[in-house]
Amino acid sequence: MKHTKSEQLFKEAEKYIPGGVNSPVRAFKSVGLAPIFADKAHGDRLIDVDGNEYIDYICSWGPLMLGHSPDFMSEGLEEMAKRGTSYGVATEIEIEVAKIIVDAYPAIDQVRMVNSGTEATMSALRVARGYTNRNKILKFEGCYHGHSDGLLVQSGSGTLTFGVPTSPGVPADVVKNTLVCRYNDMDDVRRVFEEQGDDIAAVIVETVSGNMGVVPGTQEFIQGLRDICNEYKTVLIFDEVITGFRLAYNSSIGYFGVEPDMVCFGKIIGAGMPVGAYGARKEIMSCVSPVGPVYQAGTLSGNPLAMFLGKKNLETLRDHKDIYSELDRKGKMLQEGIQNNLKKLGLDYTVNRAGSLVCLFFTSGPVQNFDDATKSDIDKFNAYFKEMLDRGILIAPSQYEAMFLSYAHTDEDIEYTIKCNYEALKASHNL
């Protein structure tokens, strides 16, 4: 497989864009390759500028539940654009999308549109702090909530509960109010709440983490967070930027039967357009400007073209709930196929899955938190990634990402992927 044109574009891109990319994971740096440049995509296929065709499991990192550019998606888009691409005044379609989201998610009465997942979590945390009049927030190691200052933290060493910045440019002072606990570890959470629970405004969590590979929260953990937040009157925030409208139409509420106080959405609600949203009960959302004193704004928020595509995506999911059982079946097929291959090859690796999110960890399990995930053999993963790419299977160039299945992934393509997985594992392990 040749990547000549991608390599040329990468050289050119590097001159004008740091690292040649507008988001680091696109760089393929961790796997030691030049990144591929996309030309077009349809269904479960992505075609790069060299004409190579891949079965795509990156799928824009989650928004494309129905696969790339389903035909009905672009219908009417041109007319919409002709009427204006942004107004800076209110539009009716914003109400329509808000209503769809609120109707789907029983825990919330109102929702505010923003332009990315990062904005959604950052804004939700500000509102939670304003609402509770408390300072601290609690997050979990390995969960990603976008790149705002206060969330770029990892746990301090030993029993330190406050976070330390994971990036230069984030002052230690900014993250001193961010507490970090182990994922799926209620004892750790209880310990921190006993110390400082009265000043914890919010707990923010991915109910199924898709940012340390795929690590589902246990039922006990998610319910435990609900209970302790009730006890301390802390706002429980589900970051459903990946899981929202993916695990089920009612997202984590359907999957776990637990309701948060606030929710963040992104990815799927924009169908690939730059969109995020946060919502809560009216009592909490009444803190938000212009009703309340907590400031949050956005020139392009609720952009009409983004709302147009997001609405189509959400309506399709709402009106075709069989999509969820189909995605679950496909996820299971992929998981079991990989597990069979591992058994045949005598490899003691772990395959985690939640619905259509699948991850092969290059470590023996169970993988239940960040420490478990980082035991993975990254060199082996990198070799495996290259073998998959050569066979026309595009997975994330990182061990710590999910395989995103879409409704457009056919059984035939999943079977082919499983066959390639066998060969790629074999080749990368010299078996």
Ligand SMILES: *Cc1c(COP(=O)(O)O)cnc(C)c1O
């Ligand atoms: C992708 C992601 C974000 C950040 O969304 P952006 O649109 O990239 O800013 C936040 N939370 C989770 C769980 C995500 O996966």
